[in-house]
Amino acid sequence: MPRDLLRFATAGSVDDGKSTLVGRLLYDTKSVLADQIEAVQRASVDKGLSTPDLSLLVDGLRAEREQGITIDVAYRYFGTPTREFVLADTPGHVQYTRNTVTGASTAELAVLLVDARNGIVEQTRRHATVLALLKVPRLVLAINKIDLVEYDEGLLRAIEKEFTGLAKSLGFPEDAVQTIPLSALVGDNVVERSARTPWYDGPTLLGHLESVPVVVPEVTAPFRMPVQYVIRPRSSADADASRWGELHDYRGYAGQVASGVVRPGDQVVVLPEGRTTTVTHVDTADGPLESAAAGLSVTIRLADDIDLSRGDMLVAADAQPTVTSEIDATLCWLGDKPLRPNARLLLKHGTRTTQAIVGAPDCRIDTDTLTEVDAETLSLNDIGRVTIRTADPLPVDEYADIRATGSFLLIDPPTGNTLAAGLVGTPLSLTTA
Template sequence: MTTTTEQAAEPTTLLRFATAGSVDDGKSTLVGRLLHDSKSVLADQLEAVERASASRGQDTPDLALLTDGLRAEREQGITIDVAYRYFATPRRRFILADTPGHVQYTRNMVTGASTAELTVILVDARNGVVEQTRRHAAIAALLRVPHVVLAVNKMDLVDYAEPVFAAIAEEFTAYATELGVPEVTTVPISALAGDNVVEPSAHMDWYGGPTVLEHLETVPVVGGAEGTLDTLPARLPVQYVIRPQTAEHPDYRGYAGQIAAGSFRVGQEVTVLSSGRTTRISGIDLLGVPVESARAPQSVTLLLEDDLDISRGDLIAPSQDAPAATQDVEATVCHVADRPLTEGHRVLLKHGTRTVKAVVKEIPSRLTLDDLSLHPRPGQLAANDIGRVVLRTAEPLPLDAYEVSRTTGAFILIDPADGSTLTAGMAGDSFASAKQVAEAATAQADEDGWDF
């Protein structure tokens, strides 16, 4: 494959990305085309797809079947669950999440994009930007996904017309900019025919940008997810307290967990939250071997100089960068359950390794996707609604602002009756950088007394 980009990614870098779009925009076909044309499909997988396609009366393999693995998905021709696929090229390794397009499965798009560093949003060239396109762009902005690619698909059905692509690209870019999306790359493609997916299109000589795969291979990821996490203030949610009580280690007490962000070193002063007690790190064990330092996302055991009361759910952080613990949580949320979220709703809030009781005190606003205005005091959030909530927790929680850390600023709300997930939450105001939303919020603050 020839490339128009001189910058080559390091072979060891990893990119996590998700696909999104409205129903029948061709997400699974795009993913199948990426896997097929990049030679990432095993022969027996391709043969299975060919057999399944022939049984449905299709003359050519339906590449969407490479990701639509559930029986219901194959029968209905839609994506229901998030399909994760792993593949690699000589330039980069990839973890992709093919997410559903149906409105009722938007919760799965939230799941797929929550850990993504890039989101590919597909648009049918015949339909342009629709409500679900705007919803997926809003979720990408809400989740602080650093890179967004708009893939205008089915260009073969509009005669590969440049004006059609240009109009859609301009409308989407303007909308994404209002949401505060930091970077949008637009690519005209035909996933079915393979135009501009892996190989450049011979039908669109007016387009001089990279193909989808070229962009995925070269988009900067700041040294990968690990490098990004390493620049944040250090956080270790305690998962397990280790006390072997053996003859070799009679007084061993370690606090094990995966470093969520930043790095720790021996001798560093740390604070345990939410108690607020301070101590120093006396040792770090990595895979049973003592080390001087460790960084995210390594799983380690920290040894501390003082014997403190620490249990699962506590958070260890450097004293100079420790977050403030609070029982009053203000957040932007995406409600994913069929049952509405209402004021007075009693829930469980899970943050890191800790789960506490909470109550929804207020729902100050709901985001209107069409014009990015805020509907004040909606009273409740229905499935797929994005809005602001105020929570009161039974115990103080050390949350970072989501705009500072996607890892320690995130939480979920759980139904205490059956354990189902109700809402995905982002502490702070994740739309603070969106000019129109901020202006609307300021106007409504005067009206309803809510301070954003």
């Protein structure tokens, strides 16, 4: 029986022990090769350590930083008999907060580390705000290095209480947040329960990762599929008659189902044109399907001959997105150069790229006070709200409803660099300073 898959991300301030925690998970789940373990043991002995330095298993990012190379998200894969995992390991330095956006954008859970000696710091609040904006469904507060505070229950409870208030103000439901006191260095409550925390009756970190429900909200949302490619034989002369047979007039629309489920017989609307038609077949390379859910790449055939091309979108006829040329959005600014009001940029939404004009920010989110403050521009790692006008109408959903069709990228036309990640609507309700 195939195991299910959990995608999760890690975040936290620099030196909070994130590399050691990831190394501990990989080491204790036997997800590293024997020669890697031997290399770590030798390096640890050379450093005069009595126990293996597990951060060496994942410290490629640190080596990149020392070489002056741009830091990116590292994806790591491991599994247990219960479940498979895809871990997006994001760097902790403030200047790389933008990478948390990348790592958490597809996560179903995030592990946010804090150092028990320091408690909740500015970077913790910043990361929590980004995770709330991206609507990550579940959050683990991992209070690390509890061995360095003598397993002080009162101190750890105080950190938990402070973070619970922060998470609540950001809109996380109470049952979506799990606090786990642990020590990545010695292994307390990471994979094995620690006898040093008899006052803690919750799960270990791995136990929580293995048991938390994997709910993909995109599956229960209305059907959406951006068209990636139109599949047709180039001509009857090019098509091998024995292969194509009666399908020499085949016309299929290929793409990945972004949300919902599609079946033959479903009524769909082609956007932005607005014409209604019916799905006749859902094809794959392995044959036809009776249904296809979010995440599957398929080719859809329609009952009517419609002029449909890359960039168009097939949507459920009874639950359509808004088609608009003016978008109120929240931006996570990723570019080194600040936003220039009324800048002409490219906007990529689904499979369509169009020209856009980005207005001056309406406000910027102060992650320290969780309030909206006035802003004339947005700089690296800033989060703010803007209005964007596009050259072509786009079918968009609120990001809070459907992440795939409620998100977009802003691109610098001359260089092709990504400048911002955009979320349609206002995912966070904050007060104004």
